[in-house]
Amino acid sequence: MIPSSQDGHPSFRRSVAVVALIGWTVAVPTIIGIAVGTWIDRTWPGRYSWTWMLLAGGLALGCRNAWIRIQHIREDH
Secondary structure, X not given: OOOOOOOOOOOHHHHHHHHHHHHHHHHHXXXXXXXXXXXXXXXXXXXXXXXXXXXXXXXXXHHXXXXXXXXXXXXXX
């Protein structure tokens, strides 16, 4: 865990670390959704775009995970 500054407020490093953590928490499921959707679209072409559907699903999952992480971070302080 990155320490807080001496006055009790989160340090700049901690703030940057939290932003990076939240960014990766959203980005990874979204990228996985795009990759799997693209593979499905190339392998089994169809009427609907799996890339777009799994992008939306990955983004929703990532946002949910980020929300949970933020709640845990708030509880720790």
